Amino acid sequence: MVWSWLSIDGVKMPLLRLIPCLACLALSLFWDILLPAAGHAHCQLTQQAALCTGFQLSSVPADLPKNINELQLNNNTISVLRNTCLSHYPHLQVLSCANCHLDTIESYTFHNAPNIENLNLAKNNIHTGYQQTSQALWHLSRLKVLDLSANGLTENMVAFLLRNMSSLERLSLSGNIMLRLDQAIFGALHRLEELNLERNGIYEIEDKAFNSLQSLQRLSLAFNNLPCLENFQLTQLLVLNASHNNLEWFISDQDMKEPFHLQTLDLRDNRLLFFPLLPTHSHVQTLLLSDNQIGFYQHLANISSLNWTTHVQFSNLTGNMSNVTVELWDETFHGDISSVELLDLTGNHVVHLPLGFLGKMRKLSRLKLGRNCLESLDLKELSASLYELDLSSNRLTTLSANQTTLNALAYLTHLNLSLNDLKTLPPKMFVSLSSLTTVDLSYNKVDICSSVELDSCIDNCDCIIWTDVRSLKQLYLRGCSLRQVPPSAFNGTPITHLELSDNPGIFLSQESLASLSGTLQQLGLGNTKTQAFDFTLFIHLRYLDLSRNSLSHLPGSIGVPHLRWLDLRDNSLTSIPFQQAETLSNSLQTLFLGGNPFNCCDMDWYRMLEEVNTVNIMDWPVTCLHVVHGTHRVDHLSGNLCRISDEEPSWWYVVLLLPVCLSFVGIIVIFTLTFRSSRVPKLINKRCLRHTSY
Numbered sequence: 001m002v003w004s005w006l007s008i009d010g011v012k013m014p015l016l017r018l019i020p021c022l023a024c025l026a027l028s029l030f031w032d033i034l035l036p037a038a039g040h041a042h043c044q045l046t047q048q049a050a051l052c053t054g055f056q057l058s059s060v061p062a063d064l065p066k067n068i069n070e071l072q073l074n075n076n077t078i079s080v081l082r083n084t085c086l087s088h089y090p091h092l093q094v095l096s097c098a099n100c101h102l103d104t105i106e107s108y109t110f111h112n113a114p115n116i117e118n119l120n121l122a123k124n125n126i127h128t129g130y131q132q133t134s135q136a137l138w139h140l141s142r143l144k145v146l147d148l149s150a151n152g153l154t155e156n157m158v159a160f161l162l163r164n165m166s167s168l169e170r171l172s173l174s175g176n177i178m179l180r181l182d183q184a185i186f187g188a189l190h191r192l193e194e195l196n197l198e199r200n201g202i203y204e205i206e207d208k209a210f211n212s213l214q215s216l217q218r219l220s221l222a223f224n225n226l227p228c229l230e231n232f233q234l235t236q237l238l239v240l241n242a243s244h245n246n247l248e249w250f251i252s253d254q255d256m257k258e259p260f261h262l263q264t265l266d267l268r269d270n271r272l273l274f275f276p277l278l279p280t281h282s283h284v285q286t287l288l289l290s291d292n293q294i295g296f297y298q299h300l301a302n303i304s305s306l307n308w309t310t311h312v313q314f315s316n317l318t319g320n321m322s323n324v325t326v327e328l329w330d331e332t333f334h335g336d337i338s339s340v341e342l343l344d345l346t347g348n349h350v351v352h353l354p355l356g357f358l359g360k361m362r363k364l365s366r367l368k369l370g371r372n373c374l375e376s377l378d379l380k381e382l383s384a385s386l387y388e389l390d391l392s393s394n395r396l397t398t399l400s401a402n403q404t405t406l407n408a409l410a411y412l413t414h415l416n417l418s419l420n421d422l423k424t425l426p427p428k429m430f431v432s433l434s435s436l437t438t439v440d441l442s443y444n445k446v447d448i449c450s451s452v453e454l455d456s457c458i459d460n461c462d463c464i465i466w467t468d469v470r471s472l473k474q475l476y477l478r479g480c481s482l483r484q485v486p487p488s489a490f491n492g493t494p495i496t497h498l499e500l501s502d503n504p505g506i507f508l509s510q511e512s513l514a515s516l517s518g519t520l521q522q523l524g525l526g527n528t529k530t531q532a533f534d535f536t537l538f539i540h541l542r543y544l545d546l547s548r549n550s551l552s553h554l555p556g557s558i559g560v561p562h563l564r565w566l567d568l569r570d571n572s573l574t575s576i577p578f579q580q581a582e583t584l585s586n587s588l589q590t591l592f593l594g595g596n597p598f599n600c601c602d603m604d605w606y607r608m609l610e611e612v613n614t615v616n617i618m619d620w621p622v623t624c625l626h627v628v629h630g631t632h633r634v635d636h637l638s639g640n641l642c643r644i645s646d647e648e649p650s651w652w653y654v655v656l657l658l659p660v661c662l663s664f665v666g667i668i669v670i671f672t673l674t675f676r677s678s679r680v681p682k683l684i685n686k687r688c689l690r691h692t693s694y
Contacts, residue, residue: 049094052076060085070094074120081105081136087112096120098147104129110139118145122172126161127152134161143167149196150175159185166190174198174220181209194218198241201225210234221245222266232279235260243268243288250276252335259283267292268344278335285339290346290368296354337361346390347371358382369394370416379405388414392440396420399429406432418442418476427465436471442478442499450486468492478502478524485512494519501526501545510534525549526567536560547571547592559583569619570595574602581605585612594619598634600626601642606634 042055049070052061057076062085064071069091078100086092092113102124110116119140126133126148137143146168148161153176162168166188178200186192192213202224210216216234220241229242232252238261242250247270252260259281265288267276272292278284340361350372358364358381366388369377374394379401382389386409399422406429413435422444430436441464449463466475466489474497482500484507495516500506501524508530513520514537522543525533530549534557535541541561551571558566559580566588573596584591585608598606603624609615621633626642 048091062088064089067091069115072096073100074098076100079103081109083108083111085109089113090115092116094118097124099123101125105133105136107132107135108139109136114139115142116140117142119143120145120147121151122147122149123175124151127154127157130157130161134163137161138164141167144169146170147172148176149173152177154178155180155182155185162186163188168192169215170194172196173200176200178202180204180206182206183208183211186210187212189213191215196220197224199223203227205229207231234262235279237262239264239266241266243270245270247271248273252277252279254280254335256280264288275334278337280335282336283339284337285363286342287337287340288342288344289348290344292348294345295349296352296357334360338363340364342366342368344368345372350374352376353378353381356381365411379409382409384408385411387411387435390414390416391420392416393419396422398422398424399426401426401429403432407434409433411435413471414438416440417444418478420444422446424462425464427463429464430469430472431465431467434471436469438474439472440476441480442476444480446480447482448477448485448489451488466490466493470494473497475499482506484508487511488515491515496520497522499524500528501547503527504529508533510537513538533557554580556580562587564588565590567592568596569593572597574599574625576605578605578608581609585609585615588615591615591617592619593617593622598622598624600624600629600632600634600637603634603637 042057043050043052043061043064045051045065045068048065048068049072050061050064050068051072053072054075057073057078059078060071060073060081066088068089071089071092071094074096075098078097079102081097081102081104083106086095086109090112093115095113095116095118098120099122102121103126105121105126130153137146143165144167146165148158149172153161153173155178158173158176158178162171162185165171168189169191171189171192171194174196175198178197179202181197181202181204183206186195186209190212193215195213195216195218198220199222202221203226205221205226210219213234214236216236217238219234219237219239222241223244226242226245226247228247228249228251230249230251232250233256234240235256235258240262241264243266247267250265250267250272254277256279260279260283262279262282262284264286265276265278265284266286268288269291272289272294275294275296276287276289334357337360341363343361343364343366346368347370350369351374353374358367362383363385364383365385367382367386368388368390370390370392372394374391374396377391377396377399379399382405389412396417397420399417406426412433415433415436415438418440419442422441423446425446426432427449430439445462447463449465466472468491470492472493472495475495476497476499478499479502482503483505485500487509489512492515496519498513498516498520499522500508504527506528508525508528510533517537517539519540520538521540523538523541524545526545527548530546531551532555535544535555536557538561542563543565544558544561544563545567547567547569549571551568551573553573554568554576563584564587566584569592575598582605591609606622609617621635623631624634624637625631
């Protein structure tokens with residue numbers, strides 16, 4: 001046997017004896033490297049943050065780097081935070097344990113992690129051990145952000161948890177079961193700036209419930225059961241969201257001389273009967289009142305037969321009388337609305353606006369009055385700074401405005417008059433609005449003026465002039481019962497989006513839109529009975545709607561523009577020529593094909609569109625029609641369904657020839673029985689009646 005020798009410190013040793021020692025040394029080094037990594041194999045380390053979300057951890061990892069300042073443990077199964085679980089991470093500032101089935105936080109859990117500033121405990125079961133959790137939170141003297149949403153907490157539990165949380169700046173209690181708010185709950189939160197109380201079922205707020213929150217700037221009470229907000233006194237508040245409640249009244253304290261700093265008031269989706277009573281000195285800029293029951297009723301107070309009261313006194317739920325007494329129909333009693341920039345009254349019961357109401361809002365830039373019952377509107381009162389006006393879905397029949405009024409609206413860019421009963425408008429109304437970019441007149445009865453009518457229309461008439469509207473980019477004339485688009489109707493108007501759908505039978509020639517050849521990018525011709533239109537000139541066209549037109553074939557020029565979006569739904573197309581589909585596939589990104597009787601045996605064009613992998617067919621799966629087998633999904637088509645004749649199976653020929661053969665046999669039998677009936681008995685006797693040996 002040959003030995004190898006290794007000299008260590010002058011001592012010769014056989015190399016074979018050293019192999020176990022070397023193996024142990026290598027294993028030890030490997031284990032020292034591997035063990036820390038294996039301990040947090042599910043955590044991703046990014047700078048000083050450990051992301052351990054969604055790996056079914058049952059406890060806090062103990063072998064993460066000690067210098068981390070953020071630990072994300074969301075979506076695990078950590079039911080208890082032990083006293084020592086954070087002792088390894090003294091620099092921790094952010095801890096998130098949302099949706100961890102957490103029900104207990106031991107009293108000294110945060111004793112060794114006092115620097116935590118942001119703590120997320122949302123979607124857990126803190127209500128089961130809230131006393132211990134409260135004791136644990138006492139150690140977080142630097143805590144600024146706390147999320148306790150969706151933990152099954154009542155108002156008494158919350159008051160217990162927040163006893164020593166004077167450092168908090170942001171607090172979320174959404175999704176709990178708080179029903180009534182009083183002063184005891186938030187008494188210690190002097191630094192709180194943002195409070196979220198959404199989705200709790202709150203039905204009452206005591207007058208002094210928020211008195212201690214002197215730094216509060218953002219308050220959300222959305223999705224609760226509040227019947228009213230009375231005696232509003234939070235002067236320092238900037239944003240109040242009380243949407244999606246049952247509010248019938250909003251009344252601020254009119255006796256306060258201190259100005260309110262409120263900028264955004266959100267009262268959407270409530271039951272407000274009257275315009276909110278804003279503070280006397282207000283800075284409200286955004287006033288959201290959509291989907292209520294607001295109306296203005298002063299004209300009804302003059303009808304003696306109704307015998308309605310003209311004054312009302314407000315009281316709270318405990319029966320204590322309020323000192324607010326107002327004249328119910330006084331439409332000037334709205335508080336200070338001079339700073340309002342956005343007013344959204346969409347979806348209310350407004351029949352008319354009080355005289356001088358809009359005139360008070362000199363900074364108004366956006367006015368939304370859609371889905372009301374307006375029968376008239378005086379444009380003279382509109383603010384000169386207005387750039388968006390929505391009057392859609394009302395009962396307007398006429399809209400009158402003189403040249404001075406139109407010139408004053410120099411900043412108006414968006415005008416929506418759709419879904420009214422408009423029949424007459426000032427014919428040069430849109431020419432006079434120098435900044436107008438978007439007009440929606442859909443579902444009205446206003447026609448387009450021809451060149452002959454341009455001179456005859458001086459005052460209100462039943463057609464509109466669209467020439468030389470230099471700023472207009474988007475024009476929507478859907479469902480206007482248009483008879484035709486006159487030649488040169490849009491001369492001098494750089495329209496990029498033109499919607500003419502739902503005008504069945506409209507006469508549309510290439511000359512009608514020729515002036516838009518250099519600008520038009522989107523064209524809607526759905527349900528216009530268009531069969532043939534030359535798209536050759538419109539080289540910038542990118543979006544085209546040809547749906548609901550009973551098209552049996554596509555226009556030959558449809559491939560000239562580099563279309564990106566094409567709607568061919570609900571036509572009579574049985575196929576698309578392969579070459580035409582190939583041309584479209586070079587630029588097309590979105591395609592609608594549903595509702596066409598495509599031939600199942602002529603779908604090569606469709607398979608090509610699928611293979612190019614650049615065209616997104618939105619109404620997949622597309623169906624096709626087979627003469628024998630009926631309707632099929634294209635993706636389920638079988639190769640046997642459309643075989644050509646020389647590949648048909650032999651049994652098909654047997655089925656076809658069998659009736660012919662049977663017919664010949666029947667003819668022979670009848671012929672024999674008819675003309676040679678005498679020989680049949682002899683033939684039977686000869687063949688069948690033979691002698692036997694018995």
